[in-house]
Amino acid sequence: MPLEKSRASSSTKKRVRDAEATKLRILEAAKKEFARNGLEGARVDTIALDAKANKRMLYHYFKSKDGLFRTVLEREYLNIREEETRLDLENLPPRTALETLVRFTWEYYIANPEFITLVNSENLCQAAHIRNSPTLKTISQKFVRRIQSLLDRGVRENIFRDGIDAAQLNITIASINYYYFTNRFTGSVIFERDFTAPEALEERIAFNIETICRLVCKN
Amino acid sequence: MPLEKSRASSSTKKRVRDAEATKLRILEAAKKEFARNGLEGARVDTIALDAKANKRMLYHYFKSKDGLFRTVLEREYLNIREEETRLDLENLPPRTALETLVRFTWEYYIANPEFITLVNSENLCQAAHIRNSPTLKTISQKFVRRIQSLLDRGVRENIFRDGIDAAQLNITIASINYYYFTNRFTGSVIFERDFTAPEALEERIAFNIETICRLVCKN
DNA sequence: TGTGTAAGTAACTACATGGTGCGTTGTGCG
DNA sequence: CGCACAACGCACCATGTAGTTACTTACACA
Missing domain, CATH: 1.10.357.10 (Tetracycline Repressor, domain 2)
Incomplete structure (x- = not known):
């Protein structure tokens, strides 16, 4: 996790933007989708939707569908x-x-x-x-x-x-x-x-x- | 195989049209393609090409990609x-x-x-x-x-x-x-x-x- | 308080996909 | 022979796909 940053407790202040949390949501959604449908059967749009993230972020953090996998x-x-x-x-x-x-x-x-x-x-x-x-x-x-x-x-x-x-x-x-x-x-x-x-x-x-x-x- | 027909030896007369042979070629090509790339990863065009058959025949004999599988x-x-x-x-x-x-x-x-x-x-x-x-x-x-x-x-x-x-x-x-x-x-x-x-x-x-x-x- | 940077968004593209409509041709059978 | 039907081929479609362009917005830090 090279992007890890020191940061105040997340409970004291509501964060609208949180890179780490978004990444994790994408990874969790990807795990589900890849597991359910296989690598070829998985849809990046479904992953993004399920992660409540924009598809662009997925490519920003993981480069490609294969990078995410x-x-x-x-x-x-x-x-x-x-x-x-x-x-x-x-x-x-x-x-x-x-x-x-x-x-x-x-x-x-x-x-x-x-x-x-x-x-x-x-x-x-x-x-x-x-x-x-x-x-x-x-x-x-x-x-x-x-x-x-x-x-x-x-x-x-x-x-x-x-x-x-x-x-x-x-x-x-x-x-x-x-x-x-x-x-x-x-x-x-x-x-x-x-x-x-x-x-x-x-x-x-x-x-x-x-x-x-x-x-x-x-x- | 409900379409099976009695037919003279295939060696005596060259057949341009042979439903059974075409079906078999499609099935062999499909086996290879499905095995290599999985159900979702397999491409019907690739199967048809490899079987030296027209994609139309694939749908004629097996109804759908899933029917073929x-x-x-x-x-x-x-x-x-x-x-x-x-x-x-x-x-x-x-x-x-x-x-x-x-x-x-x-x-x-x-x-x-x-x-x-x-x-x-x-x-x-x-x-x-x-x-x-x-x-x-x-x-x-x-x-x-x-x-x-x-x-x-x-x-x-x-x-x-x-x-x-x-x-x-x-x-x-x-x-x-x-x-x-x-x-x-x-x-x-x-x-x-x-x-x-x-x-x-x-x-x-x-x-x-x-x-x-x-x-x-x-x- | 202002600003650079990173987080986030929406609308798009280029293309490949499974599946068809319709026309052509070979062939077994009467 | 000739005809009906099955085998076959071509060109096409609607849709879905991974990936991108160009933009806006929040926030950490000075």
Whole structure:
């Protein structure tokens, strides 16, 4: 946020003009619109309208539709990694830490359904927006290292199997949770059940925790 | 195909007009275009051009862009289920059958990368095109029943654990394979490896088979 | 209190889009 | 043969699209 300025409390004085607030409103509206309709399906006019901002401001702050998408996506990645960091896996017993991680992923997708659709859009265009993002690479490295050290700790304590690759495990944890949500509409047709019904959700998260524990834990 | 007609061998006489062939060319071009750019990103002009057909024919045969997408998608679902049926899982030992199924799913996604993107598009619009497809429901039921009977057989032979739900297992098998491919672009950035390198593919399919066997098999 | 600068607006443009009206031509069949 | 109909082609339309031009207005700071 290079434009950040020192400024008196916003409650004491009503601001008609507020660059930061406008930017945030645009980003929130963009997140919704991009998530709902995809990158190509999203309409900049809709975003501007929903953000109660002029379309010109959108181009002023983010250069282009793609620039806006890039910013939205990067913020979303930062957000999930940040929340993940707060899990404090380091101070939990390995098996509990693993379960916590799986459950966190699951609950994050429920609480942030936009994340999945945004990532899908980014993959449709072959990661064109984040391909060269050093920020993303840095936080991702940190993330993989954390899981690797959890695995190592579990092996030392003779609870986890040896030789499991942290990246593969991460991918698997993400996949069994992610797929269920991203394909919940075709899934509900194919399997003739409501994927978002509370019982269905309960059953699935239990199944997923079982899957990961059987993969990683001894016995 | 209600317009199917009896007709002499196409090799004996050059046909300038061939409705079936034109339809197929349109469907193939549409599959490519929809898979590459998504439903909203796809251009009907591009499809017509690539199919070497006039745009008018596209609307004549498929009514609308959405009608075309629906047809493409339904054909893709029929195709994967048909190939799956040919696996002859019934006559393999349970564990081999399970591994065969996982490997088939994996290889199908490699050979038919369009399938994944088309399904993603359909989920972006909340399965609007296939929601009321009785064909799809019928073949899906058959598919789930086949897996359930494989599970039952494995339990009877004391090789599989009891109480595993066929739908959950199906979802998990699909997810660990599907996710890897659909998110290979962002994945390659995040994990700093080429997801499509031969060694990476080898490693992943081995990991996936291990995951499923550990989930389903005893010991 | 005046002023430079950044926030904000409205009306526009150039063009691409999905979809059609209507005319032409090849062909299977009586 | 000749005719009815299906396959096909061209030119067009109304609308929606990302992006821009030229302008006004609020506010921080001197």
